[in-house]
Amino acid sequence: MTNIGFIGLGNMGFPMAQNLLKSEHNIIVYDIREENSKKLQNCGAKRGKNIVHIANNCDIIISMLPSTKDVKEIMLGKGKNGAIFANSKENSLIIDCSSIDVKASRELAAKAKQNNLSYIDAPVSGGVMGAKNACLTFMCGGEKNDFLRALPILKLMGKNIIHAGSAGSGQAAKICNNMLLAISMIGVSEAFNLADSLGLDRQKLFDIASNSSGQCWSLNTYCPVPGPVETAPSNNNYRPGFSAFMMLKDLLLSQNAADENNIITPLGRKAKNLYEDFVAGGNGETDFSAIIKYLRRLEN
Numbered sequence: 001m002t003n004i005g006f007i008g009l010g011n012m013g014f015p016m017a018q019n020l021l022k023s024e025h026n027i028i029v030y031d032i033r034e035e036n037s038k039k040l041q042n043c044g045a046k047r048g049k050n051i052v053h054i055a056n057n058c059d060i061i062i063s064m065l066p067s068t069k070d071v072k073e074i075m076l077g078k079g080k081n082g083a084i085f086a087n088s089k090e091n092s093l094i095i096d097c098s099s100i101d102v103k104a105s106r107e108l109a110a111k112a113k114q115n116n117l118s119y120i121d122a123p124v125s126g127g128v129m130g131a132k133n134a135c136l137t138f139m140c141g142g143e144k145n146d147f148l149r150a151l152p153i154l155k156l157m158g159k160n161i162i163h164a165g166s167a168g169s170g171q172a173a174k175i176c177n178n179m180l181l182a183i184s185m186i187g188v189s190e191a192f193n194l195a196d197s198l199g200l201d202r203q204k205l206f207d208i209a210s211n212s213s214g215q216c217w218s219l220n221t222y223c224p225v226p227g228p229v230e231t232a233p234s235n236n237n238y239r240p241g242f243s244a245f246m247m248l249k250d251l252l253l254s255q256n257a258a259d260e261n262n263i264i265t266p267l268g269r270k271a272k273n274l275y276e277d278f279v280a281g282g283n284g285e286t287d288f289s290a291i292i293k294y295l296r297r298l299e300n
């Protein structure tokens, strides 16, 4: 039995920690919002007093936080709610599942090593439903031995667990995938908007393109017009799913990485700009596939 600390019990972290509770391990949880920790305590977890308490008492620590800044704060910050690195037991394993900046993630991995700690980045895809059903995909970066140590724990929360490479590779995989996803969603949306204006029936376009060279996940599984794919958010008034705000967050990370490395991503940059406008218009909480409605308005 291992003491596992879990920090960040939001939309994703809460159900992930619930799945860990089904194992034989001791789960100690912490969230700055006390009510989240209390709810999980009611499900059988122990409640950590603060971050330092988690660091002192756990052999494995998982974080699932909103941003790079939050992750840096708990790993390196000062006081009771920071400084995992300074307060963890030697050889503890830290698994950061948050989606954060690649460079920052690499720097954290290097600092962890200096503190005799193991560290992997393990961002996820699969959303809240994947977290609830323990079928997330984990994209992991770090040393192979550390990945293998994390594997049985990640298996309690996910189905596809892939070692993407050295430190930061999980974050790199996540932002490359999501940049591609945003671009393909915009492309599919443009195709449907053009079809509408040409008088082509949407279902006919779907039947043809989803079996032709235009097929992709954004079309076949997550079609942005209501009708063709029953389970898509477009059939549920564009309730997320994956929110436009989350997509924008990942596009900011991918564009930041592209700029830092002098990589030219004209479509990635355009996708970021479009989602920026879409979110600024008050649509952050809608599903990212609702960008089709925004693109339609641009036509007028």
Ligand code: NAD
Residues within 6 Å of the ligand: 007, 008, 009, 010, 011, 012, 013, 030, 031, 032, 033, 036, 064, 065, 066, 067, 070, 073, 074, 097, 098, 099, 100, 124, 125, 126, 127, 128, 241, 242, 243, 246, 249
């Ligand atoms: P969320 O905002 O619902 O949850 C984050 C939790 O962290 C909150 O409960 C918050 O109180 C807590 N928190 C913030 N700062 C803290 C600190 N310093 N110490 C302790 N707790 C703190 O976010 P989420 O939707 O669960 O997403 C978490 C991460 O997963 C993000 O990086 C996100 O990009 C990524 N992600 C989310 C989804 C999704 O569909 N929601 C999908 C894939 C990846």
